[in-house]
Amino acid sequence: MEETIASGHVGLTPTRHGARTGRRTTLLRQGIGTWLFLLPALIFFVGYQVYPIFRVLWISFTDYQFLSDQPAHWVWFKNYADALSDPLMWASLWRAAEFTIMFLPGTIILPLMLALLVDRVTQPRLATLYRVVLLIPAVIPSTLVFVLWKWMYNVQTGPINHFLIDTLGLFTLRNAPEWLGGTPLTLPSIAVMEWWWGLGYHTIFFLAGLAAIPKDLPEAARIDGANEWQVFWHITRPRLAPIMMILVVLRFGSAMAVIDEYLIFGGFNRASPTYTWTMFMYDEAFKTGLWRQGFAAAIGMIGAVAMMFVVVFLLRIFRPRD
Amino acid sequence: MATTLEAVRHRPDAPRPRPGWFRRNRSAVVRHGVINFFMLIIILPLAWVLILSVKSLPDAMRGNFWPKRFDFTHYGYIFQKINTLPINLFNSIYVTAGTVFLTAFCAVLAGYALVHLKPRGGPFIIAMLLVSLYFPVRVVSLISVYEIQNSLGLINSTSGLILPYVTLNLAISVLIMRSMFQLVPHELFEAAKIDGAGPWRSLWIIGVPMVRNGLVVIFIVNFVTAWGEFLLCTTLTNDQDARTMPVVLAGAQGGLGQWSWPNVAAVYVIVVTPGILAFTFAQKLFFKGLTEGVVKG
Numbered sequence: 001m002e003e004t005i006a007s008g009h010v011g012l013t014p015t016r017h018g019a020r021t022g023r024r025t026t027l028l029r030q031g032i033g034t035w036l037f038l039l040p041a042l043i044f045f046v047g048y049q050v051y052p053i054f055r056v057l058w059i060s061f062t063d064y065q066f067l068s069d070q071p072a073h074w075v076w077f078k079n080y081a082d083a084l085s086d087p088l089m090w091a092s093l094w095r096a097a098e099f100t101i102m103f104l105p106g107t108i109i110l111p112l113m114l115a116l117l118v119d120r121v122t123q124p125r126l127a128t129l130y131r132v133v134l135l136i137p138a139v140i141p142s143t144l145v146f147v148l149w150k151w152m153y154n155v156q157t158g159p160i161n162h163f164l165i166d167t168l169g170l171f172t173l174r175n176a177p178e179w180l181g182g183t184p185l186t187l188p189s190i191a192v193m194e195w196w197w198g199l200g201y202h203t204i205f206f207l208a209g210l211a212a213i214p215k216d217l218p219e220a221a222r223i224d225g226a227n228e229w230q231v232f233w234h235i236t237r238p239r240l241a242p243i244m245m246i247l248v249v250l251r252f253g254s255a256m257a258v259i260d261e262y263l264i265f266g267g268f269n270r271a272s273p274t275y276t277w278t279m280f281m282y283d284e285a286f287k288t289g290l291w292r293q294g295f296a297a298a299i300g301m302i303g304a305v306a307m308m309f310v311v312v313f314l315l316r317i318f319r320p321r322d
Numbered sequence: 323m324a325t326t327l328e329a330v331r332h333r334p335d336a337p338r339p340r341p342g343w344f345r346r347n348r349s350a351v352v353r354h355g356v357i358n359f360f361m362l363i364i365i366l367p368l369a370w371v372l373i374l375s376v377k378s379l380p381d382a383m384r385g386n387f388w389p390k391r392f393d394f395t396h397y398g399y400i401f402q403k404i405n406t407l408p409i410n411l412f413n414s415i416y417v418t419a420g421t422v423f424l425t426a427f428c429a430v431l432a433g434y435a436l437v438h439l440k441p442r443g444g445p446f447i448i449a450m451l452l453v454s455l456y457f458p459v460r461v462v463s464l465i466s467v468y469e470i471q472n473s474l475g476l477i478n479s480t481s482g483l484i485l486p487y488v489t490l491n492l493a494i495s496v497l498i499m500r501s502m503f504q505l506v507p508h509e510l511f512e513a514a515k516i517d518g519a520g521p522w523r524s525l526w527i528i529g530v531p532m533v534r535n536g537l538v539v540i541f542i543v544n545f546v547t548a549w550g551e552f553l554l555c556t557t558l559t560n561d562q563d564a565r566t567m568p569v570v571l572a573g574a575q576g577g578l579g580q581w582s583w584p585n586v587a588a589v590y591v592i593v594v595t596p597g598i599l600a601f602t603f604a605q606k607l608f609f610k611g612l613t614e615g616v617v618k619g
Binding site: 033045051055056118121133136137141142159208253281296 | 353356357360363364365367368371382383386387424427428431432434435436439440441442447450451454456457459460462465467468469485486488489492493521542546547549550551553556568569571583586587590594597598600601602605609
């Protein structure tokens with residue numbers, strides 16, 4: 001393999017010097033060589049991302065059931081009609097939106113504040129130390145973050161309730177808050193966990209953006225008598241806007257499509273606030289009855305399209321205006 | 323962790339308290355106070371689980387942060403008594419290593435080709451990769467991924483997990499590599515070509531060393547994702563023997579016996595430490611790569 005590509009490229013040299021013969025074949029071979037470099041990435045990207053999306057789209061128009069031995073039939077929009085007339089579909093979409101509304105402000109504003117503070121730290125060793133500590137949660141793999149917080153939120157043995165009951169005396173063992181497991185507190189508890197997880201990583205993002213602002217700009221504004229708030233609003237904020245946009249859009253996407261946390265904390269109780277459209281899809285596709293994957297695929301598609309509407313809307317609001 | 327926090331509090335350069343010191347340094351004091359408060363919030367859960375893993379059993383039930391009696395035997399106990407632990411740990415290492423190397427391999431080749439070989443469909447591929455970042459691919463494609471793995475006979479296979487894992491961060495990895503290769507002057511590859519080096523050779527000898535910082539970012543990002551992946555592992559495997567350690571841990575109910583609190587905490591510490599250690603050693607390169615590849619990209 002190595003030989004052919006190498007010769008393909010060496011073969012380009014005559015065309016450079018003006019020789020016309022064989023130009024087409026060398027171009028073709030050069031093209032094949034290039035695609036050989038792209039091939040590994042494309043196999044994975046097409047095989048496990050592009051094809052599955054279209055396959056799921058196709059399945060969503062059939063009455064495909066994974067465990068059934070009957071062949072699937074094309075049913076047009078029946079699954080979509082069924083899903084859209086199911087109150088659970090709307091409830092589950094709204095639950096995902098609720099979580100996003102709880103989660104998004106804290107995961108943008110807290111890191112922004114922290115970044116503004118850390119950016120002022122001039123002592124180099126201290127600045128590095130802060131950055132290293134900030135990134136520690138970001139290198140803890142997702143499941144381990146969830147497991148850690150599952151233990152911390154534990155009603156009887158968790159340190160959070162221990163602190164509230166034994167240290168502060170705010171609650172007794174009887175009325176101690178149940179943080180997880182489908183109670184109304186579940187979504188806020190997960191949101192706080194996600195803030196903790198993203199705090200450092202997002203702060204580092206904002207710090208990188210702050211580092212790109214020339215230091216003499218705020219200095220000059222301060223000399224001209226601007227207060228700190230004016231400096232932030234008129235100088236820092238507009239220059240952080242692109243980073244903020246990326247974070248808002250990406251985090252909106254991840255918050256609307258959360259599933260791992262709900263699988264670990266919530267379970268398949270249809271009344272639980274954690275039973276969002278992702279859980280509804282998973283439940284129908286892999287847990288319930290004969291695995292009605294046609295119906296589940298329609299649920300997934302509806303959720304994804306609803307999300308994409310908001311993403312496009314967000315990208316439109318945040319688009320750079322000159 | 324405790325020592326680093328101490329170092330933060332007693333900053334060597336902090337001015338000595340003098341009359342009126344607080345008023346003059348109020349903003350700096352408040353600033354460091356707030357920063358250290360957040361640092362404490364970040365550290366505290368990890369410190370709690372670390373201490374829990376060396377608490378004696380009665381102390382673990384009591385819930386005080388600092389135990390009356392330490393007990394370091396839990397680490398030995400878990401390896402002797404929890405049969406699947408070594409298998410699960412091996413699965414984690416195996417799947418993660420496979421994922422990280424395959425993704426890095428794909429990303430380096432694709433990033434290099436997209437920038438320096440200028441394929442005709444390049445902009446289209448880049449647009450597709452970007453779109454895939456905004457679409458909830460991981461969740462929506464699950465039904466089809468299950469079908470693919472099933473038809474390949476890879477359900478309940480640990481090795482089979484590597485294939486879908488590679489795609490989890492493939493798009494972002496290729497995009498990072500692309501912006502890294504944009505920093506490498508095209509003339510370098512031209513010169514290598516004139517000297518008779520093929521594209522593979524020049525990529526290996528010139529390209530890879532120059533995108534080293536980006537590679538560190540890709541290694542860490544993919545390590546973190548593969549090491550802690552839950553959704554695919556729990557869907558595509560059934561047996562505890564086939565699963566990775568964090569997924570088993572997520573299903574474990576802390577309580578008594580094998581899975582008593584100090585024991586699960588000890589397992590947790592064993593699983594969480596490699597990532598933090600790797601990051602701490604590589605943090606200089608990681609930050610460089612992050613600013614070069616992610617922020618500019």
